[in-house]
Amino acid sequence: MLALATTTSLALSLGTAPQLSRRVPCILASADECVVFSTLAQRRSVAKYDASKAVPDTIVQAALEAAILAPNHFLTEPWRFYDCGTATRDKLCALNEDKRGMFEGVPGWMVVSVATEYDDAGAISTKKGLEDHAAVACAIQNMMLSFSDDGVGSKWMTGALGIAPEKILETVGADAEAERFMGVIWYGYPASPLDPEGKVPPRKLGLDGVLKNLD
Secondary structure: OOOOOOOOOOOOOOOOOOOOOOOOOOOOOOOOOOHHHHHHHHOOEOOOEOOOOOOOHHHHHHHHHHHOOOOOHHHOOOEEEEEEOHHHHHHHHOOOHHHHHHHOOOOEEEEEEEEOOOOOOOOOOOHHHHHHHHHHHHHHHHHHHHHHHOOOEEEEEOHHHOOOHHHHHHHHOOOOOOEEEEEEEEEEOEOOOOOOOOOOOOOOOOOOOOOOOOO
């Protein structure tokens, strides 16, 4: 596998299907043992990390491979990833001195953007733009689930960073004309291990509040 975590910036735009060698489907022991739901339940936003433990390159690679398996209309592959090395993380931390202490406690920073078409105002509002935006969101979820499956915590950060999206894209060398900021994915081994039996925040609407069964 390619070692990606050590690069300062990384843009993946692959034209062929990735060769996934790490994941092997397992046979469920019983009908009620659902690995997918266990992984979903284990993936919670993690804010505190064990900075003394580095995430192996193979785990980062596997998470990126999972990300680009996300559904995307006409296989546009609109996702772009920038895995930030130490120098780039330092530059990002310096963009908000008030939060530098918190930022420096996060070992892994993955900047994610979308490359799509935009309206006359430069916003994402066209049919293709909205579809590509949704595809990148799916890719981010895939990546975070893959991290979780390997015991690595993550958190999808956007406005709470307190940094203008344009400054983040500039810092990682993204094409400001072609790309728009989707978020920073923090990742690393959590200070407390992930718990597949952990409590999931309750949904106020629940399934009954969002589902209509039609004839």
